Amino acid sequence: MAIVITNGTYYICLNENGKHRKTVDINKAIQYDSIKQAKGYLWSHQDNKTQGYYIYDTEKERVIWKQVVRRKHRSAVTREMLYKQYNGRCQLCGKKLTLDDMTLDHVVPLNLGGADELENIQIVCYACNQLKNNILPEDFLNRVTNVFMYQMEKKCKHNLQWKCIKRLLKTLG
Numbered sequence: 001m002a003i004v005i006t007n008g009t010y011y012i013c014l015n016e017n018g019k020h021r022k023t024v025d026i027n028k029a030i031q032y033d034s035i036k037q038a039k040g041y042l043w044s045h046q047d048n049k050t051q052g053y054y055i056y057d058t059e060k061e062r063v064i065w066k067q068v069v070r071r072k073h074r075s076a077v078t079r080e081m082l083y084k085q086y087n088g089r090c091q092l093c094g095k096k097l098t099l100d101d102m103t104l105d106h107v108v109p110l111n112l113g114g115a116d117e118l119e120n121i122q123i124v125c126y127a128c129n130q131l132k133n134n135i136l137p138e139d140f141l142n143r144v145t146n147v148f149m150y151q152m153e154k155k156c157k158h159n160l161q162w163k164c165i166k167r168l169l170k171t172l173g
Contacts, residue, residue, distance in 0.1 A: 002058040003032040005041060005050075007113035008136070012041070012053070020045070026058065035064055052113030072116050074104060082123050092128035092140070101125065109134040 005012040010022035011029030020041075023029065032038040038055045054066035074082075083099050090097055091105075105124040108114030112134065124132070132140045149166075156162035 003035060003038050003064065004029040004056050004058060005032070005038055005053050006056050007052045007054070009113065012050075039065060052110065054112075071110065074121075078118070079104070082118070082121065086123045089123075090125040090128055091122040092124050092132060095125050097123065097125055103129045105129050105132060107137060109136070112136060 004026065006026075006029070010024060011026055013021055013023040013025075013028045013030055015021045020030075030041075032041070032055075035055060042050055042053060042055070055064045056062070057064050079102070080099060082104065083097075083102060088097050088099075088102075089095065090102075102123045103126050104121050105128075106114045106116070107120050107122055110116055114120050131143070135143070149169075152162060153166070
């Protein structure tokens with residue numbers, strides 16, 4: 001098992017002097033022997049430099065452990081300001097929302113290094129927030145596209161129009 005510490009962009013590595021640094025090259029990342037060893041590093045370096053970092057298994061390509069991130073409470077005034085900023089529409093599906101029905105979503109999830117700041121928050125409907133979960137926007141787009149293509153193929157695979165549209169979509173993607 002290859003265990004590394006990352007925030008989705010950077011990895012923890014050692015420089016020539018043996019000091020901990022960050023790199024974009026996964027091949028330079030420190031590979032830990034165990035989750036316990038990687039957690040030990042994160043616990044001993046709890047500061048702004050490791051905020052948003054998590055333990056990742058490169059072989060299974062999945063997050064193993066992430067730090068708990070405390071979210072800021074958003075006041076009713078802030079929620080209303082965000083609602084107006086986005087014209088009361090879900091930023092993922094476009095559905096018109098009421099102020100009571102909207103949920104707040106971190107565009108870049110906190111556990112993937114996103115900031116808990118207004119610039120990283122959008123309004124979304126509950127269903128989209130559940131579907132997006134804690135993935136990056138481009139991964140969300142891939143998830144929705146895969147669901148759409150699978151469902152259309154299942155429902156319309158013998159339909160000539162769908163075959164033409166599917167071929168067109170494949171040339172665009």
